[in-house]
Amino acid sequence: xxxxxxxxxxxxxxxxxxxxxxxxxxxxxxxxxxxxxxxxxxxxxxxxxxxxxxxxxxxxxxxxxxxxxxxxxxxxxxxxxxxxxxxxxxxxxxxxxxxxxxxxxxxxxxxxxxxxxxxxxxxxxxxxxxxxxxxxxxxxxxxxxxxxxxxxxxxxxxxxxxxxxxxxxxxxxxxxxxxxxxxxxxxxxxxxxxxxxxxxxxxxxxxxxxxxxxxxxxxxxxxxxxxxxxxxxxxxxxxxxxxxxxxxxxxxxxxxxxxxxxxxx
Amino acid sequence: xxxxxxxxxxxxxxxxxxxxxxxxxxxxxxxxxxxxxxxxxxxxxxxxxxxxxxxxxxxxxxxxxxxxxxxxxxxxxxxxxxxxxxxxxxxxxxxx
Numbered sequence: 001x002x003x004x005x006x007x008x009x010x011x012x013x014x015x016x017x018x019x020x021x022x023x024x025x026x027x028x029x030x031x032x033x034x035x036x037x038x039x040x041x042x043x044x045x046x047x048x049x050x051x052x053x054x055x056x057x058x059x060x061x062x063x064x065x066x067x068x069x070x071x072x073x074x075x076x077x078x079x080x081x082x083x084x085x086x087x088x089x090x091x092x093x094x095x096x097x098x099x100x101x102x103x104x105x106x107x108x109x110x111x112x113x114x115x116x117x118x119x120x121x122x123x124x125x126x127x128x129x130x131x132x133x134x135x136x137x138x139x140x141x142x143x144x145x146x147x148x149x150x151x152x153x154x155x156x157x158x159x160x161x162x163x164x165x166x167x168x169x170x171x172x173x174x175x176x177x178x179x180x181x182x183x184x185x186x187x188x189x190x191x192x193x194x195x196x197x198x199x200x201x202x203x204x205x206x207x208x209x210x211x212x213x214x215x216x217x218x219x220x221x222x223x224x225x226x227x228x229x230x231x232x233x234x235x236x237x238x239x240x241x242x243x244x245x246x247x248x249x250x251x252x253x254x255x256x257x258x259x260x261x262x263x264x265x
Numbered sequence: 266x267x268x269x270x271x272x273x274x275x276x277x278x279x280x281x282x283x284x285x286x287x288x289x290x291x292x293x294x295x296x297x298x299x300x301x302x303x304x305x306x307x308x309x310x311x312x313x314x315x316x317x318x319x320x321x322x323x324x325x326x327x328x329x330x331x332x333x334x335x336x337x338x339x340x341x342x343x344x345x346x347x348x349x350x351x352x353x354x355x356x357x358x359x360x361x
Contacts, residue, residue: 146288153292182279189285
């Protein structure tokens with residue numbers, strides 16, 4: 001029996017879909033059988049991030065309403081045959097899916113897959129309730145900004161109300177150089193405020209833009225710093241203990257000058 | 266903030282600390298918006314404890330969460346009808 005993990009955040013644009021794509025691909029590259037579900041009906045995006053947008057025939061709503069068999073709606077990944085995507089419907093009504101149906105769907109999928117990774121839409125309405133309905137665990141994604149952390153706090157409260165206790169946190173788009181200058185909240189600040197366990201930290205990385213342009217998850221790019229962070233997070237999900245990557249940004253000119261003058265960097 | 270930054274002309278608290286303080290305040294308010302059911306349950310529990318020590322007017326009791334600009338307070342107004350001296354003794358004797 002597999003495990004259903006929902007990736008959520010409250011606020012939009014913090015990297016839920018990127019995180020879903022990278023974690024799922026990371027787990028698949030470790031040989032796990034993985035399926036991703038995009039639950040953002042009307043605003044689907046996981047398909048383009050994965051580079052699978054041209055292969056969609058059926059979608060989540062088709063599978064739930066019985067317009068096709070569940071197997072027919074699952075799109076096989078190009079890179080890993082043990083990775084599949086169940087895309088969201090783009091043109092159907094948001095209310096086409098209800099939490100009870102999602103629960104049933106997740107139940108079916110986890111009989112066959114090691115991991116069912118659910119990409120949750122932004123917001124706290126029906127889409128959120130659908131995405132969390134069948135989940136065993138939750139991962140909350142935030143960025144080091146007041147607005148994103150505030151929404152994460154609200155989401156953690158709602159997850160607990162939905163009996164999804166002990167969610168873990170991914171801090172995305174951290175800029176170590178700004179943290180060092182005191183112009184960005186650091187990991188401990190956010191852990192203190194939100195009082196949840198840290199699953200991983202993903203540094204800001206231009207290669208994420210490049211990989212999204214190409215439809216190839218950064219987790220497969222051995223030169224990408226963010227990709228390394230996602231590889232570590234994937235390993236932690238399987239229970240492996242991996243230390244946090246060192247986020248020392250000591251390559252800048254200023255820190256070189258500081259070192260030259262003997263200041264503590 | 267270290268010396269180098271000061272020489273470079275950076276003044277005042279770092280923006281990270283401003284962010285933390287603003288976040289702390291906004292979350293106090295966000296988290297204070299608890300549901301009426303929870304507030305009712307809290308009221309019931311509080312009154313039961315207080316009733317061990319004094320006779321109170323349950324109907325005249327008011328419990329609210331008051332948010333100020335920079336703080337949130339639980340405010341309870343509980344009319345006392347009679348102080349119950351004997352219950353203190355009985356509580357104590359029950360404990361020993």
